[in-house]
Amino acid sequence: MSDTRSLGRDTSGGNHTGPVISSSDHIGLAETHSAHNYNPLPVVISEGEGAWVTDVEGRRYLDCLAGYSATNFGHSNPDLLAAAHHQLDRVTLTSRAFYHDQFGPWVTALADLVGKEKVLPMNTGAEAVETAVKVARRWAYDVKGVPDGQATIIVAGGNFHGRTTTVISFSEDPDAYGGFGPYTPGFRVVPYGDADAIAAAVDGTTAAVLVEPVQGEAGVIVPPPDYLPRIREICDENRVLFIADEVQSGLGRTGTVTACEHTGVVPDAYLFGKALGGGILPVSAMVADEDVLGVIKPGQHGSTFGGNPMAAAMGRTVVRMLREGPYLDNAQRLGELLRARIKEFVGNGAVAARSIGLWAGIDVDDSLASGRELCERLAAKGVLVKDTHGSTVRLSPALVVTEEDLNWALDRFSEVLAELRAEKG
Numbered sequence: 001m002s003d004t005r006s007l008g009r010d011t012s013g014g015n016h017t018g019p020v021i022s023s024s025d026h027i028g029l030a031e032t033h034s035a036h037n038y039n040p041l042p043v044v045i046s047e048g049e050g051a052w053v054t055d056v057e058g059r060r061y062l063d064c065l066a067g068y069s070a071t072n073f074g075h076s077n078p079d080l081l082a083a084a085h086h087q088l089d090r091v092t093l094t095s096r097a098f099y100h101d102q103f104g105p106w107v108t109a110l111a112d113l114v115g116k117e118k119v120l121p122m123n124t125g126a127e128a129v130e131t132a133v134k135v136a137r138r139w140a141y142d143v144k145g146v147p148d149g150q151a152t153i154i155v156a157g158g159n160f161h162g163r164t165t166t167v168i169s170f171s172e173d174p175d176a177y178g179g180f181g182p183y184t185p186g187f188r189v190v191p192y193g194d195a196d197a198i199a200a201a202v203d204g205t206t207a208a209v210l211v212e213p214v215q216g217e218a219g220v221i222v223p224p225p226d227y228l229p230r231i232r233e234i235c236d237e238n239r240v241l242f243i244a245d246e247v248q249s250g251l252g253r254t255g256t257v258t259a260c261e262h263t264g265v266v267p268d269a270y271l272f273g274k275a276l277g278g279g280i281l282p283v284s285a286m287v288a289d290e291d292v293l294g295v296i297k298p299g300q301h302g303s304t305f306g307g308n309p310m311a312a313a314m315g316r317t318v319v320r321m322l323r324e325g326p327y328l329d330n331a332q333r334l335g336e337l338l339r340a341r342i343k344e345f346v347g348n349g350a351v352a353a354r355s356i357g358l359w360a361g362i363d364v365d366d367s368l369a370s371g372r373e374l375c376e377r378l379a380a381k382g383v384l385v386k387d388t389h390g391s392t393v394r395l396s397p398a399l400v401v402t403e404e405d406l407n408w409a410l411d412r413f414s415e416v417l418a419e420l421r422a423e424k425g
C-alpha cells in the first residue's frame with residue numbers, strides 16, 4: 001500500500017486547508033495533545049449516516065455503540081438535520097434571560113410525553129443527575145422539614161450517573177472514585193436489584209431513591225421485575241422521591257419511551273440526556289410534577305446553555321420522532337432478534353448475555369479474550385462496540401438499524417468468538 005497520507009480524505013468540511021491526514025496521523029495528534037481520559041479504539045470517524053459510520057480512509061463500520069445511546073435516531077438523521085438547519089438560520093442562543101419560541105413548545109411536548117407537568121433543562125447527563133440531587137435535597141428541606149445538610153439519597157451499587165464531583169461521590173467504580181476526594185456526603189449505596197436493602201436504608205432523612213431502571217455502564221443489567229414496583233411502594237410509604245435516571249435507558253433504547261414503562265412504574269422524576277439532543281447537541285432534563293420541581297426558584301439552579309433554542313429545537317424533534325417515527329417499533333422488533341441471537345453466544349465464547357430492546361450486554365469468557373480485545377477484533381471486521389468492566393461488551397445500535405445489518409453484525413460477533421475459541425480454547 002502506498003503512503004497512507006494519500007489515502008486520507010479531507011474531512012475538514014472545507015473549512016481548513018492543509019495536508020490530508022491519515023488515521024494513524026490523526027491518532028498521533030490526538031494522543032499527543034489530548035488528555036488521556038479515554039482509551040478509544042483506533043478508528044477515526046469522519047462521517048455517519050443511519051447506523052453506519054465511515055473512517056477517514058473510507059472504511060465503513062456498523063456503529064453498534066451509537067454514542068452510548070446518544071445517537072438513537074441514527075447519524076445524520078434527516079428530520080434532526082432539517083430541524084437543526086432551520087434553527088441555525090434563526091437563533092441559536094438566547095440564555096434563559098428571555099423566552100424563545102422553541103422553549104414553551106419543547107418543555108410542553110417533553111413533559112407530556114411522559115405524563116409529567118414540568119421540565120428543568122440542562123445539558124449533560126451528569127448535570128441532570130446533579131439537578132436531581134439538588135431538587136431532592138431542597139424538596140426534603142421544604143416539604144419534609146429535613147434540616148439543611150441532613151438529607152440523604154439512596155443509590156445503587158454498580159451505578160453510573162456521570163463523572164462530576166458529587167456524582168462520583170456515590171460511585172463504586174475505582175476509576176471514577178479513587179483519589180478525587182473529598183467527596184460529597186449524603187448518599188447511601190445499597191446493592192442494585194435489592195429492594196429490601198432500600199427499605200432497610202430509608203429513614204427520616206431520606207429525600208430520594210435514585211436508580212437507573214436498567215444499569216447501562218454496569219453492563220446492561222436488567223433488575224428483577226418487582227424491583228422498580230417495590231421501590232415505588234417504599235417511596236410512597238416513606239414519602240420519598242423515586243428518581244429514575246433514564247439518561248441511557250430512556251428515549252427508545254429499550255423499545256419504549258422509558259425503561260420504567262416495562263414494569264408499569266411511574267417514578268416521581270425522570271432524568272433524560274444523551275438521545276434528547278438527537279446526537280447533535282448535549283441536551284438533558286429533569287422531568288417531574290410541579291410538587292417536585294416547584295421547589296426550585298429563580299436563581300437557585302440553571303445553566304447558560306440549558307434549554308437554549310438549538311437544544312429545544314432538537315428536543316422537540318426528538319419527542320415528535322418518538323411519537324410518530326418507527327423507532328420504538330423497530331427497537332422492539334429487532335430487540336427480539338437481538339435477544340434470541342445473543343443467547344447463541346453463551347457457552348460459545350460468552351459466559352452470559354442480557355438484553356432489553358436494542359441494548360445488550362455480553363460477558364465474554366475472559367480466558368479467551370478481554371472485552372477490549374473483542375472490540376478490536378470486531379472493529380477490524382467493521383463492527384463498532386465498546387467494552388465495560390473488563391470482559392463485558394455492550395451493543396446498542398441506532399434504532400434505525402435494519403434487520404439485515406443487525407444480523408450481519410451479530411454474524412461478525414459470532415465469527416470473532418469462534419476464532420477466539422479456535423485460537424485459545
Ligand SMILES: Cc1ncc(COP(=O)(O)O)c(C=O)c1O
Binds near residue numbers: 163245
Ligand atoms: C445512566 C446515566 N446517567 C448519567 C450519565 C452521564 O451522562 P453524561 O456523560 O452526558 O454526563 C450516563 C452516561 O453514560 C448514564 O449512562
